[in-house]
Amino acid sequence: MKDTNDWKQICSEYLANVDAALVNATVEEKQQILNDITIHLNERYHELSDEEQTWEHYQQILTDLGPVEDYAELLNEKSPDKKKFQKHRKAFWILLCAGIGCVSVLACSIGFFSHSAIKKARESKRPVVVKTFPAALDRTVDPDTTEITVTFDQPMMNFSWSWVGGGEHFPETTGQPRYDKERTTCTLPVKLKPGHWYWVGINSEKFVYFQTAKHIPAKPYAILFATADKNGNPTEIPIDYIEETKRVNSK
Amino acid sequence: MNFNNWKIQLRKGLLELVVLKLLSSGQFYGYEMVKTLKTIKGFSIREGNIYPILARLKTDKLVVIEQQVSPDGPVRNSYAITEAGRLMLEKMTAHWKDVIETIDTLTAGDTK
Numbered sequence: 001m002k003d004t005n006d007w008k009q010i011c012s013e014y015l016a017n018v019d020a021a022l023v024n025a026t027v028e029e030k031q032q033i034l035n036d037i038t039i040h041l042n043e044r045y046h047e048l049s050d051e052e053q054t055w056e057h058y059q060q061i062l063t064d065l066g067p068v069e070d071y072a073e074l075l076n077e078k079s080p081d082k083k084k085f086q087k088h089r090k091a092f093w094i095l096l097c098a099g100i101g102c103v104s105v106l107a108c109s110i111g112f113f114s115h116s117a118i119k120k121a122r123e124s125k126r127p128v129v130v131k132t133f134p135a136a137l138d139r140t141v142d143p144d145t146t147e148i149t150v151t152f153d154q155p156m157m158n159f160s161w162s163w164v165g166g167g168e169h170f171p172e173t174t175g176q177p178r179y180d181k182e183r184t185t186c187t188l189p190v191k192l193k194p195g196h197w198y199w200v201g202i203n204s205e206k207f208v209y210f211q212t213a214k215h216i217p218a219k220p221y222a223i224l225f226a227t228a229d230k231n232g233n234p235t236e237i238p239i240d241y242i243e244e245t246k247r248v249n250s251k
Numbered sequence: 252m253n254f255n256n257w258k259i260q261l262r263k264g265l266l267e268l269v270v271l272k273l274l275s276s277g278q279f280y281g282y283e284m285v286k287t288l289k290t291i292k293g294f295s296i297r298e299g300n301i302y303p304i305l306a307r308l309k310t311d312k313l314v315v316i317e318q319q320v321s322p323d324g325p326v327r328n329s330y331a332i333t334e335a336g337r338l339m340l341e342k343m344t345a346h347w348k349d350v351i352e353t354i355d356t357l358t359a360g361d362t363k
Contacts, residue, residue: 029306032316032328036281036302039327043282066297074263074303167253 010058011041013158013213014065020215021068021160025075033071040065055181062159063176069162069209127152127210127218129202129249134225136245139234143194143227146174147187150202152210152218155183162209163188164201171198186210195229197237199245222248262296266304268347269294271340274314274332281305281328305330313339 015034022030044061131151134141148171161177175189192198200223203210208217224245226235269291273284285298308314313336317329332340 025303025306026310029303029310032306032309033302036305036328037299039280040282040285040298040302064297065299070297070300071303074266074300075307 004053006055007045007053007058010062010158011038014041014062014068016213017068017157017160018071020157021072021209022075023072025072029075037065059178063178067176068160125212125216127154127156127212127216129153129218129221132202132221132223134223136221136223136225136249137237137242139197139226139237140228140232141192141225143192143196145192145227146189148190148200148223149185149187150210150221150223151185153184154212156186156218157211157213157215158183160209160211161186162201162203162207164204164207165199169197169199171200192227194227195235197224197226197235197241199224199241201248219251220248262294265294266296266300267308268340268343270301270304270308271313271332271336271343274330275337275340278317278329278331280319281330284330308336312336 015037018037019030019034022033025033041061044064048057129150130153131149133147133149134145156179158179163177171188171190171192173189174191177186177188179186188200201207202221202223203218204220210218222245224237224241226237229235269288270284273279273287279287281302285296285301288294288296288301289298305314309316313333314330315333317331319327319329
């Protein structure tokens with residue numbers, strides 16, 4: 001059954017996420033990419049039959065387009081034109097900051113705003129991890145587990161995530177991450193090995209794409225776990241990683 | 252080393268070459284290009300990957316965009332390669348051939 005509202009909603013969310021991810025793009029590049037993606041989405045949508053116009057097919061179209069981080073990654077090389085633009089932008093920022101500085105001093109002096117109060121208010125709105133699977137520090141996870149999930153205390157921005165990690169202690173992924181319809185739980189399809197420990201970061205200092213629709217990043221969290229060995233016994237995890245996980249998750 | 256990561260890095264580097272090569276054969280719409288690239292064996296890309304590449308190629312003046320209005324559809328962007336794009340493609344192709352030759356030589360050495 002046709003549900004154009006669903007379609008419009010997920011398209012606008014995806015485009016907003018791409019827009020937010022393209023921090024280093026010039027205005028022209030950003031406009032062009034968003035325009036191209038809009039046309040692309042339009043064409044994919046018109047290829048769907050009436051029966052295919054479902055939430056699952058819409059999700060598939062977005063999955064085929066790929067995660068929003070890809071756009072930023074593929075644009076990370078600075079072109080000479082962009083350097084020129086950035087030179088002017090520097091002057092603009094200096095003037096803007098000077099202006100903001102004057103306004104801030106004035107605001108502070110009359111006692112309307114306090115920087116720490118704003119920071120505190122924003123901090124209180126940050127999404128936090130309320131549940132993960134596997135649970136952090138579990139050392140007997142079934143090696144046949146095919147999905148890692150993280151649940152937040154509030155809806156998150158769709159198609160935006162920062163599963164952080166790499167190397168032999170980051171799980172082999174078998175597909176694209178996806179959110180549930182409520183956008184509170186994100187799932188990462190994986191393939192695990194028995195008797196092996198894994199570190200899966202949920203955001204970090206540098207990567208903050210687990211965020212709300214208002215671009216408030218989730219507090220970092222670490223899912224450190226180990227799979228049971230072939231005999232079902234727990235697997236050791238290095239003590240320094242356990243300490244680091246406790247430190248990250250207690251913040 | 253993770254094989255998947257290596258494949259992704261390789262694919263990124265080759266995307267610009269492949270897009271320019273494709274455009275050297277004529278004008279393409281963005282989505283039309285995605286569909287063509289998806290048919291190339293071993294070069295599976297995510298559909299959105301092409302758009303930042305096209306934006307960067309345009310910034311570098313290697314491609315130009317022409318907006319085309321269709322009476323029964325939306326405005327679409329048609330991409331064409333520029334003269335600078337053709338020169339870049341020649342350089343990239345020559346370098347790519349060198350790389351292939353080197354790898355072939357090394358591979359031949361392995362099988363002796």
